[in-house]
Amino acid sequence: xxxxxxxxxxxxxxxxxxxxxxxxxxxxxxxxxxxxxxxxxxxxxxxxxxxxxxxxxxxxxxxxxxxxxxxxxxxxxxxxxxxxxxxxxxxxxxxxxxxxxxxxxxxxxxxxxxxxxxxxxxxxxxxxxxxxxxxxxxxxxxxxxxxxxxxxxxxxxxxxxxxxxxxxxxxxxxxxxxxxxxxxxxxxxxxxxxxxxxxxxxxxxxxxxxxxxxxxxxxxxxxxxxxxxxxxxxxxxxxxxxxxxxxxxxxxxxxxxxxxxxxxxxxxxxxxxxxxxxxxxxxxxxxxxxxxxxxxxxxxxxxxxxxxxxxxxxxxxxxxxxxxxxxxxxxxxxxxxxxxxxxxxxxxxxxxxxxxxxxxxxxxxxxxxxxxxxxxxxxxxxxxxxxxxxxxxxxxxxxxxxxxxxxxxxxx
Amino acid sequence: xxxxxxxxxxxxxxxxxxxxxxxxxxxxxxxxxxxxxxxxxxxxxxxxxxxxxxxxxxxxxxxxxxxxxxxxxxxxxxxxxxxxxxxxxxxxxxxxxxxxxxxxxxxxxxxxxxxxxxxxxxxxxxxxxxxxxxxxxxxxxxxxxxxxxxxxxxxxxxxxxxxxxxxxxxxxxxxxxxxxxxxxxxxxxxxxxxxxxxxxxxxxxxxxxxxxxxxxxxxxxxxxxxxxxxxxxxxxxxxxxxxxxxxxxxxxxxxxxxxxxxxxxxxxxxxxxxxxxxxxxxxxxxxxxxxxxxxxxxxxxxxxxxxxxxxxxxxxxxxxxxxxxxxxxxxxxxxxxxxxxxxxxxxxxxxxxxxxxxxxxxxxxxxxxxxxxxxxxxxxxxxxxxxxxxxxxxxxxxxxxxxxxxxxxxxx
Numbered sequence: 001x002x003x004x005x006x007x008x009x010x011x012x013x014x015x016x017x018x019x020x021x022x023x024x025x026x027x028x029x030x031x032x033x034x035x036x037x038x039x040x041x042x043x044x045x046x047x048x049x050x051x052x053x054x055x056x057x058x059x060x061x062x063x064x065x066x067x068x069x070x071x072x073x074x075x076x077x078x079x080x081x082x083x084x085x086x087x088x089x090x091x092x093x094x095x096x097x098x099x100x101x102x103x104x105x106x107x108x109x110x111x112x113x114x115x116x117x118x119x120x121x122x123x124x125x126x127x128x129x130x131x132x133x134x135x136x137x138x139x140x141x142x143x144x145x146x147x148x149x150x151x152x153x154x155x156x157x158x159x160x161x162x163x164x165x166x167x168x169x170x171x172x173x174x175x176x177x178x179x180x181x182x183x184x185x186x187x188x189x190x191x192x193x194x195x196x197x198x199x200x201x202x203x204x205x206x207x208x209x210x211x212x213x214x215x216x217x218x219x220x221x222x223x224x225x226x227x228x229x230x231x232x233x234x235x236x237x238x239x240x241x242x243x244x245x246x247x248x249x250x251x252x253x254x255x256x257x258x259x260x261x262x263x264x265x266x267x268x269x270x271x272x273x274x275x276x277x278x279x280x281x282x283x284x285x286x287x288x289x290x291x292x293x294x295x296x297x298x299x300x301x302x303x304x305x306x307x308x309x310x311x312x313x314x315x316x317x318x319x320x321x322x323x324x325x326x327x328x329x330x331x332x333x334x335x336x337x338x339x340x341x342x343x344x345x346x347x348x349x350x351x352x353x354x355x356x357x358x359x360x361x362x363x364x365x366x367x368x369x370x371x372x373x374x375x376x377x378x379x380x381x382x383x384x385x386x387x388x389x390x391x392x393x394x395x396x397x398x399x400x401x402x403x404x405x406x407x408x409x410x411x412x
Numbered sequence: 413x414x415x416x417x418x419x420x421x422x423x424x425x426x427x428x429x430x431x432x433x434x435x436x437x438x439x440x441x442x443x444x445x446x447x448x449x450x451x452x453x454x455x456x457x458x459x460x461x462x463x464x465x466x467x468x469x470x471x472x473x474x475x476x477x478x479x480x481x482x483x484x485x486x487x488x489x490x491x492x493x494x495x496x497x498x499x500x501x502x503x504x505x506x507x508x509x510x511x512x513x514x515x516x517x518x519x520x521x522x523x524x525x526x527x528x529x530x531x532x533x534x535x536x537x538x539x540x541x542x543x544x545x546x547x548x549x550x551x552x553x554x555x556x557x558x559x560x561x562x563x564x565x566x567x568x569x570x571x572x573x574x575x576x577x578x579x580x581x582x583x584x585x586x587x588x589x590x591x592x593x594x595x596x597x598x599x600x601x602x603x604x605x606x607x608x609x610x611x612x613x614x615x616x617x618x619x620x621x622x623x624x625x626x627x628x629x630x631x632x633x634x635x636x637x638x639x640x641x642x643x644x645x646x647x648x649x650x651x652x653x654x655x656x657x658x659x660x661x662x663x664x665x666x667x668x669x670x671x672x673x674x675x676x677x678x679x680x681x682x683x684x685x686x687x688x689x690x691x692x693x694x695x696x697x698x699x700x701x702x703x704x705x706x707x708x709x710x711x712x713x714x715x716x717x718x719x720x721x722x723x724x725x726x727x728x729x730x731x732x733x734x735x736x737x738x739x740x741x742x743x744x745x746x747x748x749x750x751x752x753x754x755x756x757x758x759x760x761x762x763x764x765x766x767x768x769x770x771x772x773x774x775x776x777x778x779x780x781x782x783x784x785x786x787x788x789x790x791x792x793x794x795x796x797x798x799x800x801x802x803x804x805x806x807x808x809x810x811x812x813x814x815x816x817x818x819x820x821x822x823x824x
Contacts, residue, residue, distance in 0.1 A: 260691055
């Protein structure tokens with residue numbers, strides 16, 4: 001409900017909550033509301049809220065504060081916890097270290113099941129969502145894990161090292177969160193242990209945080225494909241949002257003007273057959289849409305791993321064939337329409353064959369661009385949308401007027 | 413690796429696997445590979461594989477088989493399990509019933525912790541990923557749950573009803589999988605119990621399946637926004653894929669031809685100022701891109717719940733303001749370019765003010781269309797992409813040529 005209220009009322013209601021509820025609410029509201037609620041908060045109150053928040057979420061909150069305020073808060077809270085938070089804040093926000101929590105249960109490998117249960121009992125207040133106990137050696141290095149299920153099923157006097165699973169999947173602190181999510185998805189884990197460079201256990205990422213990562217990454221991809229960023233949803237000001245969207249818009253403006261110079265270059269051709277102008281929108285729209293279809297499929301396939309970089313040639317060939325098929329169909333339709341509407345067979349041939357070529361090129365380019373970007377380690381989602389549309393506009397118009405110029409000249 | 417091989421080699425390698433590994437592999441390969449591997453499989457072998465697969469995944473496999481083959485398999489396997497599978501197959505594939513598994517651990521509410529552990533131990537072989545034991549009354553109705561953690565921390569003689577959490581979130585069998593995923597995400601659950609209409613426990617959805625749903629739904633949204641479906645990734649044939657993409661392409665072809673008739677309607681205007689044609693692509697491209705930006709943000713916001721249907725007017729007003737800001741900037745730039753390039757001040761005024769209006773309308777329409785679709789219970793993702801681009805092409809050209817017509821007449 002808070003999310004739907006005007007800013008002042010949000011703040012007022014939030015002030016009335018006890019610190020524990022406030023901490024929970026802060027995790028659930030939208031990013032925009034969270035920013036608004038934290039903007040003018042009193043330091044003692046924020047301190048109490050941080051105190052009630054798990055370390056990964058607490059670090060997220062502190063990380064969003066102005067540096068000076070963040071320091072003030074860190075100075076006030078318990079020094080051990082402050083140390084933990086400072087450590088978490090050093091990691092990139094979108095890395096394993098940035099999303100991990102310092103709350104987990106670990107047991108030494110020479111402990112007995114009984115002791116492991118005791119250790120779990122002692123930490124139970126502090127650590128939520130325990131699915132596994134992590135087993136470490138004397139150096140603190142992760143050597144295995146025991147699921148709670150295993151613990152329930154074992155005799156109290158058994159050694160942890162006997163019942164543990166020693167083939168344990170873990171991630172380094174600097175792994176990108178998207179890769180972490182893919183591993184959790186692949187291995188169907190409820191929690192993923194995080195280790196430092198020396199293999200020592202330093203944190204844990206639970207599946208509920210991974211679910212958030214997956215949702216965020218999908219939003220990020222969709223926004224990038226549309227030529228904006230999902231960060232804009234955190235802003236309320238039209239000016240701020242416009243400035244976020246502007247870069248792609250300016251590029252696409254320049255692309256549009258470039259398209260104009262192509263038409264202007266063929267001014268003579270256009271002047272001798274004005275009806276050519278009627279088909280400019282259909283040529284650009286079809287190129288754009290067909291390009292977006294093939295690039296969206298490739299971008300998403302690359303993100304989910306269903307498309308690899310192994311068989312690029314085969315994929316491009318297939319997209320070219322798909323384009324050829326659709327281009328044939330659309331070319332015949334639009335060619336016939338042009339012929340019947342304007343009573344000009346030559347116009348029909350020009351429009352139809354330009355459509356065929358433009359669509360074939362658009363489908364191939366739509367698949368090629370994200371694959372090339374991926375190979376160059378640039379996010380392929382950026383390639384889609386404005387970039388593909390713009391390129392296809394330019395190429396499509398060039399084919400269209402180039403063809404018109406040649407055919408008109410040939411027959412003149 | 414299997415995914416990257418040619419079809420024949422996939423089949424050959426797959427044949428060599430023992431049934432248990434084959435069952436695991438079938439869960440991990442891409443949908444396309446899965447279809448290929450199952451196409452010509454021998455019935456006795458498939459039976460063995462089904463036998464090694466959890467019931468939700470087994471039902472998915474059988475659901476994809478031709479009806480006759482599915483019946484043959486169901487007749488051969490153990491009758492109790494066949495009954496379970498037949499039941500699962502009755503549910504919609506994308507509903508809670510369709511993604512749930514029949515493997516879960518439940519205990520009667522009058523049982524003691526000791527008995528619950530015994531029950532868990534007995535089912536351990538058969539049920540993977542146990543995080544909670546579900547507590548049922550004599551009718552089989554779900555009345556609470558006990559986490560494994562709680563079980564570990566309780567005395568063996570305690571009654572389950574004393575330690576259970578009785579505020580239990582569950583979903584009905586016919587709930588859409590996307591809603592189920594949103595609930596699991598909201599409540600940070602590791603598994604969600606599924607109940608029938610009488611409130612009886614009938615299955616369980618684990619978080620790893622929810623992660624798959626979230627990934628699938630994001631792919632579905634992205635493909636829909638691009639005017640195709642993610643199902644195409646299951647096909648290898650260019651003809652099949654072309655036919656999947658064609659509906660939107662044909663609609664967008666008709667839209668393009670409609671755009672052409674608008675230009676043709678203003679043939680006289682165009683004839684008297686040919687340079688108007690140079691700016692057709694920039695008007696349509698900008699309208700399209702700006703419309704996609706605002707609709708992508710709204711579609712994604714609706715999907716994640718960050719945008720509600722409460723404050724539609726406020727959101728539209730904001731998009732209109734964003735459009736106005738971007739339109740002002742782009743209008744001034746393109747107007748100046750038109751003026752300086754063609755040395756025609758009137759052309760500059762026409763192009764600039766048409767750009768301003770077209771962009772403002774495009775931004776507002778981009779947000780309006782998905783909100784209206786959502787209100788009408790049509791998937792808003794369909795609204796974005798081709799539909800918004802097409803409408804904005806038509807509206808943009810109408811504004812452009814309408815304005816040119818009026819201004820040229822006024823000053824003639």
